[in-house]
Amino acid sequence: EPEVTQTPSHQVTQMGQEVILRCVPISNHLYFYWYRQILGQKVEFLVSFYNNEISEKSEIFDDQFSVERPDGSNFTLKIRSTKLEDSAMYFCASSDQLGETQYFGPGTRLLVL
Amino acid sequence: AQSVTQLGSHVSVSEGALVLLRCNYSSSVSVYLFWYVQYPNQGLQLLLKYLSGSTLVKGINGFEAEFNKSQTSFHLRKPSVHISDTAEYFCAVRSNTGNQFYFGTGTSLTVIP
Numbered sequence: 001e002p003e004v005t006q007t008p009s010h011q012v013t014q015m016g017q018e019v020i021l022r023c024v025p026i027s028n029h030l031y032f033y034w035y036r037q038i039l040g041q042k043v044e045f046l047v048s049f050y051n052n053e054i055s056e057k058s059e060i061f062d063d064q065f066s067v068e069r070p071d072g073s074n075f076t077l078k079i080r081s082t083k084l085e086d087s088a089m090y091f092c093a094s095s096d097q098l099g100e101t102q103y104f105g106p107g108t109r110l111l112v113l
Numbered sequence: 114a115q116s117v118t119q120l121g122s123h124v125s126v127s128e129g130a131l132v133l134l135r136c137n138y139s140s141s142v143s144v145y146l147f148w149y150v151q152y153p154n155q156g157l158q159l160l161l162k163y164l165s166g167s168t169l170v171k172g173i174n175g176f177e178a179e180f181n182k183s184q185t186s187f188h189l190r191k192p193s194v195h196i197s198d199t200a201e202y203f204c205a206v207r208s209n210t211g212n213q214f215y216f217g218t219g220t221s222l223t224v225i226p
Contacts, residue, residue, distance in 0.1 A: 004156075033214075
């Protein structure tokens with residue numbers, strides 16, 4: 001069964017450093033998303049991406065964040081200058097043509113020191 | 114905007130018992146409703162979804178949920194739980210006009226032998 005994959009599974013970085021989180025969505029999906037889950041809190045929407053542009057973003061997704069689909073298979077989330085409060089589990093998701101059901105990857109646990 | 118409330122952050126039940134996990138939502142527009150399960154150290158897995166049609170929805174692993182529009186609820190239940198059902202359960206809604214998912218804070222289910 002096709003699934004969303006994410007790399008790395010864990011990343012530790014120093015405050016102020018740039019990180020890139022990678023995702024490979026399900027191959028025939030057209031909509032892509034990033035969410036984050038701070039430890040012990042709810043899953044929060046960051047951004048959705050369709051047709052090579054951002055379609056929706058939350059107030060969390062400020063100028064420090066960017067997304068890109070550099071090729072036909074990868075979808076990346078970049079945090080330019082990480083802050084302590086960026087420590088969280090980051091989930092990538094993709095959905096099919098109807099944009100109804102989102103399938104989530106296993107997540108990348110980011111720890112900013 | 115939509116919001117999701119899950120009553121009971123922690124639920125403990127004995128193996129073989131019935132479990133009911135509550136989810137209420139608020140929205141001024143029609144919504145799609147979802148339940149996701151998160152096993153320890155794993156990503157979010159879709160349990161079931163309501164898009165339209167029959168209000169009783171059956172999902173994987175013996176779970177089912179009933180959409181009640183008048184009560185704006187989408188409670189999840191399983192008649193007889195198993196130890197392997199121990200996990201975090203998230204209710205989510207999406208409006209029919211956007212792609213953003215709104216998640217509840219989650220309910221941690223522990224099944225006791």
